[in-house]
Amino acid sequence: MTKRQLILEDGTVFIGEGFGSDRKKSGEVVFNTGMSGYQEVITDPSYCGQIVTMTYPLVGNYGINRDDFETVTPFIHGFVVKEVCDDPSNFRSDENLSSYLKANDIPGISGIDTRKLTKIIRRHGTMKAVIADATESKEELLLELTNQQMMTNQVQLTSAVKPYVVPGRGRRIVLVDFGMKHGILRELTKRNCHVTVVPYNYSAENILRLKPDGIMLTNGPGDPKDVPEAIQMVKEVLGKIPLFGICLGHQLFALACGADTIKMKFGHRGANHPVKNLELNKTYLTSQNHSYAVRPDTLKETNLVLTEVALNDNTVEGIKHKTYPAFTVQYHPESSPGPEDTNHLFDNFLTMIEQVHAKKEEETYA
Numbered sequence: 066m067t068k069r070q071l072i073l074e075d076g077t078v079f080i081g082e083g084f085g086s087d088r089k090k091s092g093e094v095v096f097n098t099g100m101s102g103y104q105e106v107i108t109d110p111s112y113c114g115q116i117v118t119m120t121y122p123l124v125g126n127y128g129i130n131r132d133d134f135e136t137v138t139p140f141i142h143g144f145v146v147k148e149v150c151d152d153p154s155n156f157r158s159d160e161n162l163s164s165y166l167k168a169n170d171i172p173g174i175s176g177i178d179t180r181k182l183t184k185i186i187r188r189h190g191t192m193k194a195v196i197a198d199a200t201e202s203k204e205e206l207l208l209e210l211t212n213q214q215m216m217t218n219q220v221q222l223t224s225a226v227k228p229y230v231v232p233g234r235g236r237r238i239v240l241v242d243f244g245m246k247h248g249i250l251r252e253l254t255k256r257n258c259h260v261t262v263v264p265y266n267y268s269a270e271n272i273l274r275l276k277p278d279g280i281m282l283t284n285g286p287g288d289p290k291d292v293p294e295a296i297q298m299v300k301e302v303l304g305k306i307p308l309f310g311i312c313l314g315h316q317l318f319a320l321a322c323g324a325d326t327i328k329m330k331f332g333h334r335g336a337n338h339p340v341k342n343l344e345l346n347k348t349y350l351t352s353q354n355h356s357y358a359v360r361p362d363t364l365k366e367t368n369l370v371l372t373e374v375a376l377n378d379n380t381v382e383g384i385k386h387k388t389y390p391a392f393t394v395q396y397h398p399e400s401s402p403g404p405e406d407t408n409h410l411f412d413n414f415l416t417m418i419e420q421v422h423a424k425k426e427e428e429t430y431a
């Protein structure tokens with residue numbers, strides 16, 4: 066095994082063993098607290114450009130299988146673990162983690178103190194980092210890293226390029242793809258929806274032309290303010306078609322309604338984030354992956370209602386429109402990976418669509 070190094074922007078150096086690809090790559094280093102679900106994490110496009118470290122100490126033990134991909138092409142820039150398992154044991158396993166990362170050009174580093182790394186990120190906030198061969202000069206790598214810009218406009222890389230249809234016999238949903246996790250598509254097709262997936266910059270006019278029963282905004286990487294086309298589109302479809310948004314989709318909806326977003330110090334990434342639904346007075350365990358959040362103080366001047374908050378730090382986790390059929394969540398009701406406590410939100414979306422249709426019919430035939 067080759068010795069590799071992980072260098073952080075603040076000069077901290079971790080030496081470990083390489084696995085996966087042996088190329089040098091930099092990115093924003095973040096941590097995920099899930100105890101399993103590494104395959105879904107690696108293939109979640111919202112991590113585009115990030116180096117992900119898992120806080121759970123053993124990763125790779127059930128291998129990589131053909132079922133759990135969240136996208137075909139992974140977008141993460143590096144993977145950091147305490148211990149990597151090269152001999153997975155699971156009936157679904159097709160290959161080990163290292164060979165999967167190697168095939169997808171993603172460098173990995175193992176054998177480092179991931180608790181220490183996580184504590185540094187928590188104290189300092191997320192920062193730039195690079196994974197490189199241990200023989201490379203630390204000073205030069207650090208200089209290179211300091212001069213590098215954090216990645217922006219990642220949605221352009223992760224979104225679908227052209228629209229496509231996943232046929233079904235149920236309600237017609239336009240799914241605006243900012244870097245969609247396949248879990249979202251799965252939840253819609255499971256409910257027989259006829260889904261038209263469209264790119265991030267598809268106009269409101271073109272969406273309305275498809276005569277959808279509902280519009281869904283997916284998750285996606287980076288800063289929501291990097292996607293002004295989508296904010297404009299949401300403004301134009303709002304009130305016309307029922308809308309549901311997840312994660313980046315939630316942030317874009319908030320911006321379109323006049324609220325603001327901020328970058329968090331180190332974000333939320335994991336499979337056990339407690340969220341309280343203020344309307345139902347119920348707490349759910351949720352799967353999360355976000356760096357940005359809606360500013361609660363900016364909701365006052367909008368037509369939005371705060372519906373859910375994170376119990377760990379009061380982050381805005383859910384909002385809805387006061388008058389229009391539209392609601393969004395910051396967390397992942399499609400889970401993958403994580404608990405399925407909030408899977409019913411897809412049913413709520415379809416119920417909302419039925420109610421809008423029933424009302425329209427009533428008005429037409431009254």
Ligand SMILES: NC(=O)CC[C@H](N)C(=O)O
Pocket residue numbers: 111283284285286287288289311312313314354355356357358
């Ligand atoms: N998973 C997501 O959609 C993440 C949204 C946004 N990129 C953030 O980091 O906050």
